[in-house]
Amino acid sequence: MNLQFLGGAREVGRSAVLVDDSLLLDFGLKTADPPQYPVAFGGHGSAAPDAVVVSHGHLDHAGAVPALLSGDARPPVHWTPPTRELALTLARDTLKLHGGTPRCPFTEEDVRRVTEVSETHGYRDPFEAAGYCVEFFDAGHVPGSAHVLVDDGDTTLLYTGDFHAGGRGQRLVAPSTARPDADVVVTESTYADVTHEPRAAVEERFVDSVRTTLWEGGTVVVPAFAIGRTQEMMLVCAAHDIDCYVDGMGVEVTRMLRRHPEYLRDGDAFARAVSNARVVDGRDGQRRRIADQSTVIITTAGMLSGGPAMTYVPEIHANPVNKLCFSGYQVEGTPGRAVLETGSAEIGDRHLRVSATVEAYDFSAHADREGLFEFLDAYRNTPILVNHGDSCEWFAGELDARGHDARAPELGETVEV
Structure with a gap:
């Protein structure tokens, strides 16, 4: 061979x-x-x-x-x-x-x-x-x-x-x-x-951080890959009774996965996570209104290279009470990596200096x-x-x-x- x-x-x-x-x-x-x-x-x-x-x-x-x-x-x-x-x-x-x-x-x-x-x-x-x-x-x-x-x-x-x-x-x-x-x-x-931090510890830190921000009246944007990570973050939020919005290509992927519950760890838990999340219909006007709420928004793109994140991040970037919580690895050369390393990046057609708190969590699927x-x-x-x-x-x-x-x-x- x-x-x-x-x-x-x-x-x-x-x-x-x-x-x-x-x-x-x-x-x-x-x-x-x-x-x-x-x-x-x-x-x-x-x-x-x-x-x-x-x-x-x-x-x-x-x-x-x-x-x-x-x-x-x-x-x-x-x-x-x-x-x-x-x-x-x-x-x-x-x-x-x-x-x-x-x-x-x-x-x-x-x-x-x-x-x-x-x-x-x-x-x-x-x-x-x-x-x-x-x-x-x-x-x-x-x-x-x-x-x-x-x-x-x-x-x-x-x-x-x-x-x-x-x-x-x-x-x-x-x-x-x-x-x-x-x-x-x-x-x-x-x-x-790499040795991953124990998953329970990662989840606990994420949940505590999100709850703190919501208690302070801030908005949490969670950039997430459409396949796998969006649904994982929905499950985490549902397990801890945290309301969330979901936006981007992850919405279509989520609907598709509901047709294949036999390939999921817990189909009932996934159904509850879907019920817990509010789907955004794709209008920028709606996105801007949501960004003004004290809520969690799970959205593509996971590395800020496109998708609805191009609307949400400019809306929440200037307020230190808000948070940008990355849920996955940021490849070198992407806007997400730039935000993590320098606090600023080209987001869409704008150069943004992010005053919102920026955090990264290792929810890796590898x-x-x-x-x-x-x-x-x-x-x-x-x-x-x-x-x-x-x-x-x-x-x-x-x-x-x-x-x-x-x-x-x-x-x-x-x-x-």
Whole structure:
């Protein structure tokens, strides 16, 4: 079995691994300016797999899938039902924002073709793809996220995708417990150099801070990723009897997830969280009125790079009683990162110096250092290929020191396993 790392090798973003020039695992994009795509696409040759398997519905794993259908090829695309809907939602949002420009490598017709070739599968439901036996296992990252097990009859590959293991996990989905037998493992390593604060402690600090601000009459804006984090923050608010508004693409994602309660940790708790949240209808006038209330607003974009946050942040930024509570990692070069580091940023078409209190909370949906070790301990005698991280080589060395056979492939490299 030959594995070619077309993206995500020694980097975070544009994940894509091609198995024997036939089966493509993920095909994502890297959010940069301009966006970056796997190296077998866009001036670097062409990716023409016989079949595609997508681990989960985030941009860096599924964001470029429609581009695979822009030519004559029509490879079937395999994923779980939530991943299918999430990926299509992202594709339509990309078209809305960048359609017809070089920032979008596909068309509405390509997205329509995705619906024609889509094949959905549940967890532990083996299926055939490009001549391989493939099986999904719950990865505990976002609803529908999967570890992907690929068997060619001689070699079994475990592609972890993004996953959460160890600890209590999230309210939205339970942590991964699956450890299927494999001859080789390709693992993510996003937080290989981080130890997450215990989740209960993070939640307690967040809730105490929010309640203090509300008691003082302030407004709390919580920038959140539309997929996973918006719903997680809704669950946190509902669990602690905190009223909130929800705005942005997360509203559509929330409605979709209600159709798939079997992929949630607690469908009843999710239904209560949905009932607890008030949905914003998308009018800026309504948003400005809400921003004047003493309330919590969960909204995209998670890094202040677009979405309704472009209305809310300018409205609340000048009052020190208000709060801006980031719920996820802020990538370098984003307005969110600038606000955290300097207290000011370009928000929309304005340069804002933020006087509101700015806080950051680690509600990560990825395994941290100890979670990665705990997961990979089940593969002590199995070769491990480390990708999807900013410190892949370093983490491979850490695994070697613990007795694993690990290495970090380079971008574009082909590895025989």
